[in-house]
Amino acid sequence: AKLASQGATVHMYNRKNNHTDKINMEGLTVLVDGGVNQTVSMTVFHSPEMIDDYYDIVIVLVKAFATEKVLLSLLPHLNRNSIILSLQNGLGNAETIKKIAPKHIVSVGGTETGAGVIENGVIAQRAFGKTYIGETNTNNEKLTHFVQLLSASGLESYVVPDIQRVIWNKLMINIAYNGLTAITRLRNGDAVRSSQGKRIIEKVVREAAMVAQAEGISFHDEEILRKCIRIGYEDIGENKSSMLTDIIEKRKTEIDYINGAVVSLGKKHSISTPYNEMITDLIKMIEASYSISVSSSK
Ligand SMILES: NC(=O)C1=CN([C@@H]2O[C@H](COP(=O)(O)OP(=O)(O)OC[C@H]3O[C@@H](n4cnc5c(N)ncnc54)[C@H](OP(=O)(O)O)[C@@H]3O)[C@@H](O)[C@H]2O)C=CC1
Ligand SMILES: CC(C)(CO)C(=O)C(=O)O
Structure with a gap:
């Protein structure tokens, strides 16, 4: 909606549901700070055949485990020059896309902007951080133009050279908040304001920083921790994390790509990651028991 409001031609691709029907009929309404920020006329395509092949940039924003299925069906309809x-959040997204689309230009970014569906056709923006996008070997002018449009629309964005750092920087925030808020059903800010929550955030982030270092990504533990805590109080405090939304909606989560990825990489490097393992196990337990979970005291 923000890009479209800058005059860019933006199409969305999603399977058909009540939300996409409403957007196609009445446009997409974005709420910011409780007020209506804008309603933008948008088209959501439901079938790959409806896709034209002229897109400069195709943004993948499905859950990590759905990338393969969605992109495989779109690929025959995409121009080779499309970036x-x-x-998406988590580790391994670039690798998944490159496997499916080896001849395309692939870029990965991390966004500290967040939103959720409030009702059909209406979304609320509740996280207001920056977006960083990794450079590509070619077609950087397209990316530069893209971030200019994003920034002009109010979503502060940058193209940056070190893509692994971009991914891990964003991952640290998800490691800190997504699993924890999904288990406790708290907004990010409420999680970090609890002394126990803050302690758990410190533990999971410190474990992840050790794993990142073993992977060759250098992080100053205290600096990354300070950023994760600050952002929880400020930019993303009001947000319900995407994983909390998944748990509320009884959906599969991206835990394997976030805290679960820290556990797997920790094993590879013989680094113990008990706090990330606990968060991963609890989320998997919740995911596996939606149909039998207790929701009433009676
Ligand atoms: N929400 C947030 O604040 C943020 C999310 N992210 C990342 O962005 C990505 C998307 O997150 P989010 O928007 O929360 O996820 P959602 O699950 O809310 O949205 C994903 C969309 O993809 C659609 N979809 C799933 N499978 C298919 C399919 N096979 N064919 C067509 N459409 C499909 C879903 O349709 P349906 O509704 O029918 O299931 C849904 O509309 C994730 O990687 C997340 O980590 C990053 C930063 C912030
Ligand atoms: C917006 C943010 C950073 C935290 O809520 C996020 O990435 C998510 O919810 O998945």
């Missing part, structure tokens, strides 16, 4: 840009 495929993942703004």
Whole structure:
């Protein structure tokens, strides 16, 4: 909606549901700070055949485990010169896309902007951080133009050279908040304001920083921790994390790509990650028991 409001031609691709029907009929309404920020006329395509092949950039924003299925069906309809840009959370997204689309230009970014569906056709923006996008070897002018449009629309964005750092920087925030808020059903800010929550955030982030270092990504533990805590109080405090939304909606989560990825990489490097393992196990337990979970005291 923000890009479209800058005059860019933006199409969305999603399977058909009540939300997409409402958007196609009445446009997409974005709420910011409780008020209506804008309603933008948008088209959501439901079938790959409806896709034209002229897109400069294709942004992948499905859950990590759905990338393969969605992109495989779209690929025959995409121009080779289109940049495929993942703004998904977690580790392994670039690798998944490159496997499916080896001849395309692939870029990965991380966004500290967040939103959720409030009702059909209406979304609320509740996280207001920056977006960083990794450079590509070619077609950087397209990316530069893209971030200019994003920034002009109010979503502060940058193209940056070190893509692994971009991914891990964003991952640290998800490691800190997504699993914890999904288990406690708290907004990010409420999680970090609890002394126990803050302690758990410190533990999971410190474990992840050790694993990142073993992977060759250098992080100053205290600095990354300070950023994760600050952002929880400020930019993303009001947000319900995407994983909390998944748990509320009884959906599969991206835990394997976030805290679960820290556990797997920790094993590879013989680094113990008990706090990330606990968060991963609890989320998997919740995911596996939606149909039998207790929701009433009676
Ligand atoms: N929400 C947030 O604040 C943020 C999310 N992210 C990342 O962005 C990505 C998307 O997150 P989010 O928007 O929360 O996820 P959602 O699950 O809310 O949205 C994903 C969309 O993809 C659609 N979809 C799933 N499978 C298919 C399919 N096979 N064919 C067509 N459409 C499909 C879903 O349709 P349906 O509704 O029918 O299931 C849904 O509309 C994730 O990687 C997340 O980590 C990053 C930063 C912030
Ligand atoms: C917006 C943010 C950073 C935290 O809520 C996020 O990435 C998510 O919810 O998945």
